[in-house]
Amino acid sequence: MNKDNVGSIILTLRKRMHISQKDLCRGLCTNRTLSRIELGERIPDKLLLDALLQRLGKSPDKLETILSEKEYMLFCQRRAIERDIIKYDFEKAKNKLEDYKKRKECKDILQRQYVYKIEAVLADEMEHNVGKSIYLLKQAAEMTMPNWEEEDKINFLLGIEEVQILLILAQNYSKIGCEKKAIKLLIKLYIYLETKYSDEEEKVKVYPRCAYLLANLLWKNERYEETVKICEKAIDLLTKNGVINYLEELMNIYSMVLKKQGKLKLANKIERQRENLLEVYSEYGMVMNERKSSILLVNTQSELFLCNEIIRYERINSGKTQEQLSESICSPETLSRIESGKRAPSRRNFNAIMNKLGIEKSIYSSYISANEFEVYEQKRNLSKHIARHQYEEAYNIFNSLREKMDCSIVENKQFILSTEVVLNHILGKISRQEALEKILEALSYTFEDYENGIYRTLSRQETVILNQIAVIYKNLGNRKKAIQILKDVLKSYENSKIDVMYHYSMCALVMINLSAYLEEEQEINSAIEICDKGIKLDLKCGRGNRLGAFLTNKACSLEHASDKERCIKYFRQAFYLSDLMQNIDDKETIKKYFEQKYNSDEIWY
Template identity: 30%
Template sequence: MTNNLGTILAGIREKEKISQKSIADGIISSNFMCKLEKGEKELDYVVMETLFERLGKCADKIEKGITNDDYQLIRLRDEIADCISKNDSQSAKMKLEEYTAWTDMKNNVHKQYYRKIEALIEYLDNRDARTCKTQLLEALQITHAKWDQNGSMYLCNQEIRIVLLITYMKIMLGELQEAEEKLNAYCIFLLHHYTDKEELVKIYPHAMWLLAKVYFRQDKVEEALITIQKAKECLYQNGSLMPMYALLELEGKCLELSSKQYLLQENMQCREAFDFLYNIVEEQMPIEEVGQLLLCSQQREYIILNYLIKEVREAKGMTQEQLCEGICEQESLSRIELGKRNPHRKVLYQLLKKLDINREQYYGFIVADDFALYEKIREYRRCGPRGEKEKEARLFKEIKQELDTSVTVNRQFVEMEQIYLENTLQGEEKVNALKKILHYTMPGIEGKDMLYRIPFRAEYSLMNKMAITYYRQNKWKEALLIYEKILSEYEYSRVDMKYHAVPGLTFYLNYGAFLEDNNELVKSLEISDKGLKFAISICRADIIGNILANRSCIYEKTNEESLEEKCLRYSYVFITMYRRNKIKEKVANRYLEKYHCRLG
């Protein structure tokens, strides 16, 4: 097992019977691609991600250790998309200039991105769709010099977004027939090629939204409604937030003109739920249509290796001189820890090993060369919230058989999930078993807390399970202390919480609920706010209903009756939309008991 992203990439490509040239073309040379797949070359993470996307796969499933330079590029891309979605061209322009400071702009992926954003900023300023369309086509040709507009080439997420933006400009110019033909072709391409649902949901609903807009402008209302429903279904299944509100707005317009006006009330309730969500946390809803095409759900998990080295070294009480001895110069280590220099791979592995962090430990939940296992684990972890117990048990059995449990993190994952599924251990016995498994990758340090660095996905999951175990024993102090330590590590980290997407979903939900149960209402409301803003920032909607339901309990205790009722009512709307079946009936019954009125 190599535990190399290039090897995983090669495995997907060979399984799909796609040539290296087809995936690398316009991004890197075939020779570089060959060496990349053998682990002999490295790429910045943004470029590596585009290669996964050209294979129709989402790299979010793999927890990654990245350099500070990589992180800054990812952060700025997200901030620029947010600026454009809010029609703030000036801030987008400043951040785009900052972007060039973190990369040499030699790779075509970065050149293309820069040209795309330049075109969109200019469009926001002057609304010249024809010029923008020309500029976007020029950007697309940076990686596809002979662009086939029928979409027969392999395209990454960035390229597809440019294609959709070009089509949007066609719609603005009234070129509806051509836009319809192209969008139908693109949607078929996406469904065929983007077999990874987590990657598909980042772009397919956006394409269908545009297609529905075209139908609506051509007075094809029924076709528009069918298209909108398909887009919404993709979002429901994957718990994604964007572009749901845009779809609901368009659906409302269509329903007013159709024979299905009886569905208008449900549509209005959904839109009201979104309005309530953004108002209650004082967030601005995306207002710019081209910005809607840039926003999508994410479940990224990043650790900045520069700062991880510093964090663990200090926790162990080691000086820089002690750590770098026999590996590199002290000055080099100092620059690495400050984020001013990216460590060479060989130096990085030696430093991590000396800190008792094996190379395998910064990809989790598991380590495998077969990407299909990461996909299967993603599906397995979605079963619990949906109440799909039989499917959950079947998938775990398959995962256990396929994983190499001689690898530490794989053994950690299997043993953790066995405790959860078997559910035979209780109380302190269960907590101690979970602690033992945690120490596989986070061994104790004398004089330090159990958590002395930012946790990886599996480590967070173990600590979350400990907190839940304490909670069920009515040991509030112990449960809350775990979450406080986790929050402290996340806040100390230089990585924005949105890049700890998977842990963040359950962290804010559980921590807020436990605080409310313990009557720490002010702090619970603060965590609720952070949780809802976090969900919006990563465009994930599947926990919003649960957090709103918890929030209604806070307002009940503070005698804020109007807010209590609205939180409970709109929590039901989100829970129903995103099929959180385990809690749906509980919320409906509570509303009926409290207000003598049935929801739904």
């Protein structure tokens, strides 16, 4: 993305979808504020940007976001409140909410709406006062959706927070016996999400919960055909996108309906997959009743960075003193406070510092640069095909993407060269040595001397490249060097104040290869430790697409300890979860290996 170009993307999307400024910003901000954002005269905070893109049916998670330490702490406070509610520790949640409300940022409408939502959840779950909860939820809804109750269908735009509020409201209606009212609201939301949320990365955050609540009510009313269709769609959306929040609940309803319909073979398959998912939840400390809260679990996909860390690390790497970097921008004392996280830089100062350091960074950026949001969606589709080993399809998407990208921009040039190398290497079109030379060249565009240590948090593309460098070194027989590279990458993320869950995709990718290489080096305890860390990260982030790989690596590591019973358990879990998450190649590889190694097929369907 070009510097401060997020407004241009919003403008392009809005006009293409024939949405007026008034409809897009309704309840969020003024028309004038939105106009300034679209013209690049104002940078929205993360909450507002998320809401605007979500109302356009798009995921803000395709962008990398740079936050001040103060903004990040606010982000963490919200997460901590929600975790306490999920754990039924309502008193802690209430106290944290009171502290949260004292912050001056909470005067903003989106912050106040969030406070109302949490107060509504606490009124229900802590005070058992559903009537009060419904009142607070309606108040929250009115903040950004005025007169929403008067409309027979949803003719206005909704962000994730607004959908969550209405879903909790529908859940509360069913608690007080107003099932028809709950079903009516859920059907309206279901139709809205089906038709308006075109970006699956965003849709998967709320659609499954809507489907679960609706399917549960339809099941109780013996509307079996509708229940099956809703469950099948939601389960397919979740598994295609590697998400497990509400998956077990939907599978439970689905299997019960299938049994009612006499479809016992399919019901048995669903039950086996569900049982193995529950086993993993239980082993890693995820108690199921902790997941039944009114708070909507949202899978984590955001990529966050701290501006003070970026400035400090890049300044040190450039060899500049604070006095040299701050000259003509701000005082050295101000820069010192910025680097320590005690002060957030203004937009002008941040841009000036980045320019002086020779770095193309804006508050909202991406690992590729484009004015069309569809390019980011196509890039995600490419990544999904590569992850599923569908390389020919991936190559076709890549060729289409390349034609739409400006190769004079460093990030794009890096992405094109590195992706081409990865695909050509996998497809056997170039040798390992040639692949290594070319991919090192791609890395040098933004990071020249990685062998002397990784001094900063990496971008997604830099991590993808370093991971591939490690793969090539391993294939060339230098496994120790591959392990060291992956350890350095992982350490760079763990050294940041940003929780690794906000770099989930990259950390999980690195952990899978690192655990496999450690097992091959017979560093068994270290391999198992990385596998356990990866599984916990998956569950914490509501993700499941890599669970099969981690469980497989753990089973292979335990083979060295001749722990046959546990090996079989983890191979079985890996098989069923790989099948569930539509990782068919992985499932077949596990099955073939297990049958050859143990001369048995007893653990399959």
